[in-house]
Amino acid sequence: MSTSNKITIAIDGYSSCGKSTMAKALAKKMGYVFIDSGAMYRGVTLYCMRHKLFDQEENPLIAEIIAALPEIAIDFKFNVETGTSDLHLNGENVEQAIRMPDVAARVSAVASIKEVRSKLVEEQRKMGLSGGIVMDGRDIGSVVFPHAELKLFVTAKPEIRAERRLKELELKGVDTNFDEVLKNLQERDYLDSTRSESPLIKTSDAIEIDTSDLTPVSQLALAYELAQKCLKC
Numbered sequence: 001m002s003t004s005n006k007i008t009i010a011i012d013g014y015s016s017c018g019k020s021t022m023a024k025a026l027a028k029k030m031g032y033v034f035i036d037s038g039a040m041y042r043g044v045t046l047y048c049m050r051h052k053l054f055d056q057e058e059n060p061l062i063a064e065i066i067a068a069l070p071e072i073a074i075d076f077k078f079n080v081e082t083g084t085s086d087l088h089l090n091g092e093n094v095e096q097a098i099r100m101p102d103v104a105a106r107v108s109a110v111a112s113i114k115e116v117r118s119k120l121v122e123e124q125r126k127m128g129l130s131g132g133i134v135m136d137g138r139d140i141g142s143v144v145f146p147h148a149e150l151k152l153f154v155t156a157k158p159e160i161r162a163e164r165r166l167k168e169l170e171l172k173g174v175d176t177n178f179d180e181v182l183k184n185l186q187e188r189d190y191l192d193s194t195r196s197e198s199p200l201i202k203t204s205d206a207i208e209i210d211t212s213d214l215t216p217v218s219q220l221a222l223a224y225e226l227a228q229k230c231l232k233c
Ligand code: CDP
Pocket: 014, 015, 016, 017, 020, 037, 038, 039, 041, 042, 107, 108, 109, 111, 112, 136, 137, 138, 139, 140, 188, 192
């Protein structure tokens, strides 16, 4: 809930729907803090990969991961060169590494571990204590900030999402293809919506935005208009 006249904005939805782009731009336009909660799950996953906390079938070693949680420090630090907040894992800037397909392939399994979620949700709630925050993820409106004044649920057609993600990865020089990217998005959608711990759901008070035919500019305009309406309520 907000203190002063700043509200809390929760943005949830499937992968590559344009959530983070919209959330980042909205936060900038409103002078709010932006938190990409998915980056935090990706950071924990990268730690687990570096410490070989997966079995031969690439399933997470749950007990070992839970035991390692006190060793994992996740922070965001502002990067003056890029003007964005980068994810730091135990003091190291891992913003590039966490966006790679090898992390994407494992993150949903790690994010389904209850203790991983409890740790990160506690940190996310602390970040939102004074309102004036835009956070995007899968459980923001349902679990992290159930009293958020504005909740958006973002969707888009899977093929459009895969095309968008492929372009992002190609710009980073990652060697991948449309089918591989689509498969990863669909697998994560399935795991994220069917897991027992805080699955991705659209809460009854969330406003759905289908971004399939929206440009980033019109998407931002829509979200900003909704936020302005909410501030007047
Ligand atoms: O950017 P993209 O939409 O691909 O995903 P992300 O926001 O970086 O999140 C990566 C993964 O973290 C998701 O597929 C979820 O498994 C998990 N996640 C979650 O469980 N809860 C959140 N609040 C955010 C992400």
